[in-house]
Amino acid sequence: MKMFSDFRHFRQIERAECGLMCVGIVSELLGARLDASALRRKHPVSVHGLTLRQVCEIASTWSMECRPVRCELEDLTQLALPAILHWKLDHFVVLTRVSSGRAWIVDPACGRTTVSLSELSRAFTGIAVEIRRSTNFRKRSQISPLNLLSLVQPDRRIPGSLMQTVILSVIMQAYVIATPFYIQTAVDDAGLKGDHDLLLTLALGFGLFAIFNAVAEAMRGIVLQQLTSILTWGMSRKLFRHMVRLPLPWFQRRKLADALTRFDSLTPIKSLIANGFVMSIVDGALSIVTLVMMVMFSPLLTAVAGVGIAATLVLKLALIPATLKLGAASLNASIAEQGNRIETLRSMQTIKLMAAEEEREIQWSNRLAEVVKANQANGLVNVGLTAGGRLIDALTYVALIYIATREVISGATTIGLMYAFLSYRSQFSARIQNLLDQFVNWRLLDMHTHRLADIVLQATDPLVENQAQCSASIKGHIELRSVAYGFSNDKFVLKDVNLTVEPGEFIAIIGASGMGKSTLLKVLCGLYLPTRGEVRLDGRPLSFWGAQAARRAFGVVMQDDELLSGSIAENVAFFDERIDMDRVWDCLRRASVADEIASLPMQANTLIGDMGASISSGQKQRLLVARALYREAKVLIFDEATSHLDPINEQRVSEAIAKSGVSRIVVAHRRETLASADRIYVLNDGRLVKVADRSAPASQLAAEV
The missing domain is CATH 1.10.287 (Helix Hairpins)
Known part of the structure; x- marks a missing residue:
């Protein structure tokens, strides 16, 4: 099996996970087939990828021994295969064979391929990793294939539609099976004997049969259309529902086009369930009947x-x-x-x-x-x-x-039997071809199911799944206890972060770029789950409250937040079914943007383009602030939410928010913002340090810490 496998289940989804997928490929070549989804869950890879040492450490956790070596092109034949090669300075591939001036490799980006040694010399950096089984290595299979039926939304109409399709298909095929008899009887018993009455009777009978067949075909088409609509609606909704509940890092590590095209993989699956499955049963049964008729004839x-x-x-x-x-x-x-x-x-x-x-x-x-x-x-x-x-x-x-x-x-034999046999032969050939086509489509479906498995088999955000309490009881007391967060266990962005925020407090966080300030805020909101430690809201873990209650307690503006296509009022209320326009205008005033909106011809009903393209960056930030205020949150979390504002507007926004008395956790660098904070912290090397002297500029504070 491994000889012909193209390792589609280990095709890299993210550019940075080639090393991880190479470990899975090598494990399968050695006899232990791993689950790619399990690999990703156990060894999450950051956007920066894996080093050679990290690849070896991951392999060792799956009972494989690694020996990194430096070798020249002419030494490749001496390598113990399979081996992982460092490729084009930023990639890993698996070498499986070297022979006759060519190399056989498995590339996580595109599957099996062969290259000449001259091509290999241009890509190979000279660093390889020999991998072999350790003493406790055992052959096993941990593949968790996607069950196609798990994609189908249960609907009581589906079994009935499938049964109707089968019955109507059998009726249609009965006409096809009977047609050769019509040919044989018309030629042998009517044509050659000159029996006009028999010929007329046959013509009338099969004419009525043809009409009945046409009606059955039309009815089957209607049933199939209804079945396809049911499957499209149910499967698409189920997949989308699951996808929007996946953790935020899942989306951040994937390209937009890749995520979009995964939905297209539903189309061949729906077609196979609605039509291919039924026709395979019908074709399989009737091909046997046709074969029996052929044997009886000759x-x-x-x-x-x-x-x-x-x-x-x-x-x-x-x-x-x-x-x-x-x-x-x-x-x-x-x-x-x-x-x-x-x-x-x-x-x-x-x-x-x-x-x-x-x-x-x-x-x-x-x-x-x-x-x-x-x-x-x-x-x-x-x-x-x-x-x-x-x-x-x-x-x-x-x-x-x-x-x-x-x-x-x-x-x-007779001429009629010859015509009848040739007709049966054409039918039998067509049915076998259809069965083979369905088999090929089923094999091709494997490619699509692997793409969908990346969504369906991925665990949803546990905070979203837990809906334990209502937001009315939340007061806004926040506590971080020894929180650490990182993409891998040996490289943490946050390290042992402790922070307590009382209701109504204003906390400012500063730090150099890339120190993890935005990551800290996302951990606070529950967008990222801490690797260690916990975030508590009103003395209870975030998981106790659930996403609906916890996140509604937060009014958040991140650096990369966007407005959606719709009116200004819809964006401020975030497309609430019942928009409170008085509250919308109050939030616009507090965000210091009401006068500008009122001057527009359509005021709050003015349409905004995709990603807020029709407004300035400063207006966009203030609308995002208004959106956060509309939620009437207990805690406001701003990640440089006023960085595009002029000092006057920034001061107006800050004063309006301060009057609300809610807790504020703000990443900022302007002295005016820091001056009004109750406490200032510097985030440096993953740790929060409280600042004693608040009068110095933010850059000086960070430098001193």
Whole structure:
């Protein structure tokens, strides 16, 4: 199995996880198949990736021994394989074989491939890791495949629709099965004997049968349409519901285009459940009936037809690995192209300021070329498959006509039986082809289920799942107890952070860029779960309150927060079903933006473009502050939420918020903001340190600490 596996389940989703996926690939090559999702959960990888030492440490936790070596190109044949190679300075691949001037590698980005040694020399940095089984290594399989039925939203209409589809399909196929009898009887019993009455009776009978068949086909189409709609609605809602409840780091580590295209993987699954599953049952049953009829008519002709069908099956089965590989390549290329296009559209202002339109066009053209190349390769395989199948079918048909005609001449069979057999043969061939196509589609489905598994098998945010209390009882007392947070156990962004915030207090946090201030606020809000320690709200862990209660107690403005497409009022109320306009205007006044909104032709009903594109950055920040105030939160958490404001507007906003008497935790650097804080902390090297002298500038305070 490992010889032919392309390790699709270990395809990297994030650019930085190639080293982790290489560990999974090597483990499978050594005989222990791991679950990629379990690997990701046990060894979360930061956006900075893994060092060689970290890769070896992860491998050792799965009972594998590593020996990093430095080797030249000519020494690769001496490596103990499989081995992990450092590739193009920022990537890892697995070397599985070196022979005849070529190297066989498994790339977590694209699967199995072969390269010449000259190509390898340009990518290989000279650093490799030999990996072998340790004494306690044992062969095992920890794969947790995605159950397709788990994607289906339970609906009492689905079983009934499936049963109706099966019944109507059987009725339709009964007409197809009976048609050869009509041909045989019309030719042998009516045509050759000149029986006009029998011919008329047959024509009327099968004409009515044809009408009945057309009605059944139309009814089946309606049922399938309803079934597809039910599946589309239920599966899409279930998947989206699960996805929006995933932890925030899941979204931050993935490209937007990749997350978007994962929903497209639902389409072939819905098609297979709604249509492919039913037709496979019908085709399988009726192909047996058709085969029996063929044998009854002529065992010799059946054997000849069987040889042709077997040859077609061999051809298709031989091309399945290529089809799967090219399908994955086409999908990956399409994701890269779409991601580049989305990134370009979102960054158009920057691109124009840098006069980089041509450069972006070239980059996108290169991505598009990869898509065209992958689709062309896939198309060529399909052309070869179609041409080969038609050639085999034509040669088989020629042989059948020749043998059948000889039997007619010898009197062993009749012309009607010959026509009937050829009709049954066409039906049998078509059904076998359909079954094989469904088998190929099922194999291709594996690629889509692995993409969906990254969503479905990912654990949801535990804070979202727990809805224990209501927000009315929350007073706003916050406590951080020995909180640590990091993407890996040996590199923490926050280290042993302790902080207590009483209701109504104003806490300011300063620190150099990259010290983890935004991370600290996200831990406070429950967007990040602490690696160690806990965050307590009113003396209880955040998990006690649940996301709805805890996060509604917070009014938060982060640096990268966005406005959504809609009116200003809708954004301030965050699309509440019942918007309190008096409260909206009160929040706009407290955010010092009411006069500017009132001067607009449509005032608070003015529409804002995607990401707030139609307003200034200062107005955007004040609208975000107004949105936080609208929640009537117990605690306001601002991450440089007024950095784009002029001193006058910033002072107005600060004074208005101070009058509300709610707790405030603010990341800021301006002296005016720090001067009004009850306490100031500096975050440095992952630790919070309280500042005694509050009169110095923020930069001096941070430098002294």
